[in-house]
Amino acid sequence: MEVINEKAILAGVNLGQEEDFDYSMEELANLTKACNVEVVGVITQNMQRVNPSHYIGTGKVQELLALIAEKDANLVIFNDELSPSQIRNLEKDLDCKVIDRTVLILDIFAERAKTREAQLQVQVAELQYMLPRLIGLGASLGRQSGGVGTRNKGAGEKKLELDRRRIEEKIHILNKELETLVAQRKIQRKLRKKNEIPVVSLVGYTNAGKSTMMNAMLEIFMPESEKQVFEKDMLFATLETSVRKIQLPENKSFLLTDTVGFVSKLPHHLVKAFRSTLEEVAESDLLIHVVDFSNPEYRKMIDITNKTLEDIGVKGIPMIYAYNKADQTDLDIPLVMGDTIYLSAKQKMGVHELTDMIKSHLFANYVDCKLLIPYDKGHIVSYLNEVAHVKATSYEENGTLLKVSCKESDAEKFKQYKVR
Structure with a gap:
């Protein structure tokens, strides 16, 4: 299978002279490289507000078109989240794949996620991003004929609605599985708290x-x-x-x-x-x-x-x-x-x-104390050896004398055995 070498042009709009704009563009370049995509050009524009139809101004669209041809680029990455119509209009006018910063980060997360929980979290985020961006073009908007999944609403249901419902169902299923994993983690956290x-x-x-x-x-x-x-x-x-x-x-x-x-x-x-x-x-x-x-x-x-x-x-x-x-x-x-x-x-x-x-x-709440533990309370000595810092141990006539550094709560618990 032929591997397409992706060459990207980065595009950003500096709204109202953002002081962090250059840094966020540099960060976008790093994120792009993290996806193994080559950055071949950068285009920026200062604006007071974004163009609702194309995000950048119409003159910049022409400039971008020329840069794509010059650099032989096949991808444009925008530094902010684009609306569905902006993506559609840009792809139509540039005849090139267009993505935004959000998709780029989602791609990195999808590639790096190893555990089931991380994979589920990324999938949910991806589907939630996709949901408002379902763009049915051409055949996608054609009427569905009969078949599985069409009985309840009849043959007139649009594929777009079907896709939307499938995505919502998928999000629901993934969230249920995530809830189970989150509940397990809450139990683990409770246990840790209990063990102090x-x-x-x-x-x-x-x-x-x-x-x-x-x-x-x-x-x-x-x-x-x-x-x-x-x-x-x-x-x-x-x-x-x-x-x-x-x-x-x-x-x-x-x-x-x-x-x-x-x-x-x-x-x-x-x-x-x-x-x-x-x-x-x-x-x-x-x-x-x-x-x-x-x-x-x-x-x-x-x-x-x-x-x-x-x-x-x-x-x-x-x-x-x-x-x-x-x-x-x-x-x-x-x-x-x-x-x-x-x-x-x-x-x-x-x-x-x-x-x-x-x-x-x-461990700021640790205190030093001397405890004389009766010989028939050996379990207390074992406990302190396990959870406290026992500095010295000596065996007296009435029991075991311990010099310990321990939590205030333990010092309070065994205060009846304290000696001066």
Whole structure:
């Protein structure tokens, strides 16, 4: 089968002098490359409002037509979501395939989704995007003759209506399956809460190094573990929410969650579809905002991530800013300043310092105490050895004397055994 080499021209409209316009066009180029499509040209226009029929002005349509011919392009990608009529008019006038930023991101997500939940979420987002865009041309609008699926409404039902109904039914079926998976995850979250294991979530822009950060922690603290997560230098390498338990010395542990990365203008269908995945973030005890400090646009990436977190209802959770890839700058790392750290996950420089910062947030309510546990209460000694940091143990006449650092709740639970 012949493989069509796609050559794309990127088109964008700068409405009212947006200050982030150049950056979003650069990001569109990166997204296009992530789909293995070659960018052969870029066309932009400053406008106060978009042209309702073609999105760009009629003069620009002619300019675009000339550029398609000159560059031998076979695809035009617009930087914003287009309406069904805009796509139809553009394809007719340009005689070329036209897609928008949303379709591009949906394609990347569809290609990268590995787990059943991620695949379902992407499928739902794709179908919801398609629904208002069902354009019946030519034979598609012809009257249906009899056959399966036409009995109830008679032979006059249009194929377009049939397609619409099929898509709505498919969305309903996929959402039912998703609900089951979401319910399972809620049960898992309840269990974690019951076990009182704190949850730390890695959040940030796509390709900032969240998965590398998780793997670095696993290698340092859990060298026997074979639970590395997939990492690659590409946009949206991680679509699945991976949860790993990090067991620290001193009997302290937490769950580390790796989440899907963010990007500007993330399609609302996707945000909606991935809401259940992102709920993991909303229930965290601490967020690690991973930033690609080597990227000159890192401040914009921080703003986009914070805005997306706000949009999905994540607020009031303590946050550590981890400026990753700082080994590619002139900074002497690791460098810790309050709740900010400059580090390199790949070189494992600063991972211990980051872990200390995590500990100071999660285990601030630990207290030191001395407990004399009677010999017939051996199960309490076993419990404390499992969940607390036992600093010293001695066997006295009346029982086992423990010097421990433990949660306030455990100190309260066993206060009758406290000794001065």
